[in-house]
Amino acid sequence: MQECRPVFFTIYKYFYVHPQDGSRATEGTHQQERCVKKLIKENRYKYLHLRVFKGEDDFDLVLTSYDWPYFRVQFKNLDQIELDDLYLLWRNRAWILQWLPPQWAHYLVIGT
Numbered sequence: 001m002q003e004c005r006p007v008f009f010t011i012y013k014y015f016y017v018h019p020q021d022g023s024r025a026t027e028g029t030h031q032q033e034r035c036v037k038k039l040i041k042e043n044r045y046k047y048l049h050l051r052v053f054k055g056e057d058d059f060d061l062v063l064t065s066y067d068w069p070y071f072r073v074q075f076k077n078l079d080q081i082e083l084d085d086l087y088l089l090w091r092n093r094a095w096i097l098q099w100l101p102p103q104w105a106h107y108l109v110i111g112t
Contacts, residue, residue, distance in 0.1 A: 043091060045098035048105070050090060052083065059083040063090055063109075067102040071110050 037053035047067035053060040097105040
């Protein structure tokens, strides 16, 4: 298994909001840079790529095809139990789909 590595960085801006009128205060705002998601699992099946990303307290599962027609299936903000169920399901599907032509896999996963 590979090491956890940052996927991308983003800048979040925090504002102080007035409790009565909801206006944003320009003073006291600051920017913070933090790592959003880290790659924790990665499987490749011919032209399919199954990845699991870990955030602070949630997970993302992404299945992508890197052969035409391209597609991407994402499951975001999963907890550990949902991730375990979906990971096994999509890992087995990806293993079966790797033996089909990419056009058939696209049709079976996306439906068009």
